Amino acid sequence: MHNGTVADFAKIRSDMTSLMAYDAYLNIRGTTDTEHLAALYVTFLTSYGSEASWQKEYTLKAMKSALVRTVTCVMEMQRKSLGSKATPNGLNLCATDGRKLVACRFRNHVSEQPASLYWSDDAGTTLNRKFSNGGGNETGALYSSGRTGKHVIVASEPTTKVDREWTLINKNHLIIVDQKGAAHHERLVYDAGLNAGDPGVDADGDVNVDAVV
Template sequence: MCRWFAYISPSEPCLLSDVLITPANSISKQCSEHYLPGLLPHSQEKDLDDSPDALLKLRNSLLNMDGLGIAWYTTAQNSYIKHVQGPRPALYKSQSPPINDFNFRSLCDNTETNCVFAHIRATSGSVVTQVNSHPFVFGRHVFMHNGVISNFSSIRRNMTDLMSFDSYCNIFGSTDSEHAAALYITNLAGKDGKDGTKESWNKTYPLADMLAAMRQTIISILELQTQALSPENRRPNSLNFCTTDGEKLVAVRFRNHATQAPPSLYWSEFAGRTLNGKFPGNPDGKDLVNEETFYGEEERIGKHTIVASEPTTFDEKEWHLIGGNCALTVDEHGVETQVAIEYEKALNAVDPEHGG
């Protein structure tokens, strides 16, 4: 499966290299190495490929070498383009591994932002090409995915029928993930009349609407599979989705199986301090910062949230594993809330290759 990383803050910018390159377990290193606290003991992460837990291995240990993408928010357009207010995403995609991409490193060394999405891809069958790399941008909205929509070829045509015309036309690649992104923006911005056009993508929507659109996207995928396939031919989906408008965020850890866990997904309200080069801390496990170090400094360290497939610091106390079939929401003030994704259990699928 892929790996992704998201940082968002109402007030505290991060330097991209601090969060995406410098840490020993930064996303640029997760092409081949993994750290999964709460799922695998810290000392065993290098033995993941030999783990007896076949499902843990299957959904977390693939080499992620099939594309790189980052989207970061900037307010540069506000001063030059009329009617543009608020942050807008800039996008960089590459087929090169991040550790060897000079342009990626130079960009990260010289860019700060209050919101960034980063993604490294392990293809589930789609062509390795730049347009298939995540994240995907729809106006001021950005979307990325770790996992797979099972039986995608069986529902792809019907999935596009649920999209607005502009959302469908904004699909440039062939991935299941980009189709999910187009369905999400349709559910968020509407598909009829003016509310389905590109202009509606530059609006912000209430966090509750973002969460509802995300849930509807998941439910629609499951319902299409139920309609197109017999129960014995349907397979579970891994849908670790994340979306933002630059000010608010919704992340989901989801798999429609009665017992199997989704791919890993963590969040932290503290790790940004450790990662930020302006403040004390070491993300790589040496001289971990005691909370007392920050006594009296809280006003200078802005509220922030990180959501990531794997922790990027080695202090497990800084991270929380998101519950299975749950969403984490972050509002414009940086307040985090975890909620369950409610769905009919009849939409669960079987996995006969891994125990039913």
């Protein structure tokens, strides 16, 4: 999943494809930045593996590393091609194999905010309720919270009307969900020299360090 825009995508598209595994490149069927991000992510996740490697299960550590590397590589290519003229990206990304999940809410600018990205581990119960009056109050639970089961939902906007069920992911942070459904946040650490606008300082006003994955 990708919500946002790779800035100046047309100018770095060829650089992105040059880094892709052959089968990942062949799997791009259109011209969108999202497809190219996905192919780059799969390339890094599988260590440049063939299509057969896509069927394997990868560790959460590998999923996180591939996502952070994808974000970092995009910024490095922009800095190389455009220098100080590089503009900020909107890189809200999410990858899951159905058992594990990693997502980020990211914009490489000191003051500008990314688009919203929320997560919830209990909204599924509310989503399983009847809307008895045609879209008004949420009443008449079909399932108990126990039957709903352990779950995590990631969405650009809350999909229920209960605010307490949703948590906004902090800017330039990851949410990582293991196979047991346990979620935790981590800061996405990257070289602040890759920021657009005022390189060298991150959104918290700190001098940053090279990416750690």
